[in-house]
Amino acid sequence: MIRRVEQAAEQLKALGHPVRLSILRSVVQGPEAGTPAGEIQTRLDIPASTLSHHLASLSEAGLVVVAREGTTLRYRADFGVLHALTEYLWQDCCSGGSESKSSLKSEPSPCCGRD
């Protein structure tokens, strides 16, 4: 069992690289069905192997989800995870919520018909 802080750190670390953050943005802006790796590669203009590693990082952190469609792999953002992370970060920074209690009132989740 991994503590929340460990998980959040892993996810933030995955986001803590300009290329990966750009990849995420590219994926987020792409179609809901997911963006093919090749399309991301073309857009960011980086070697396929390098991209693949970064995609693996994002995937292992649970920030993106992959689905095969023929020979292409489509990557899409996991908005639930991203939202939970953002919320944790915000709560952590502004309300100083401890790991056990979550005394946050109007959380930003029940809106934005996502996931």
Place this chain on the structure above:
Amino acid sequence: MIRRVEQAAEQLKALGHPVRLSILRSVVQGPEAGTPAGEIQTRLDIPASTLSHHLASLSEAGLVVVAREGTTLRYRADFGVLHALTEYLWQDCCSGGSESKSSLKSEPSPCCGRD
């Protein structure tokens, strides 16, 4: 001039370590005037030199601010920077806002009255 994505990546990277994330939480929960490094050290139970390096990372990223008070150094969170980062991240993930246009008001999300 550093692009926003680069800056955000640097800040997220600083947060992408369990110890540093714990440090930030400790600082956030501490007094507004700032928390002495020694107090953080006691609380997290890590060597002073290790702590100092992590504090430097957070400081260089602009997430925390340091102020001397006698022999002790008080670290406090820079909520403005933290909020801006959270906002950028959320916008990046939920609205896929491009780097040029920033159609964000003051909340991390267009719904859920918060702040």
Place this chain on the structure above:
DNA sequence: ACGCTATTTCGATAAACCTAGAATTAGGTC
């Protein structure tokens, strides 16, 4: 100046990360 405390900087080591060409796997088509 001396001692004391708080904190940082130095130095060294081990581990992890980033990059990218080359080789490989996976899936589709003929």
Place this chain on the structure above:
DNA sequence: GACCTAATTCTAGGTTTATCGAAATAGCGT
């Protein structure tokens, strides 16, 4: 099966990070 494309995994390099004891710095009190 042969072939092509998409993407990953292999391999290897150079770079950065993480850790922490030891030494140095900063400020205060005497």
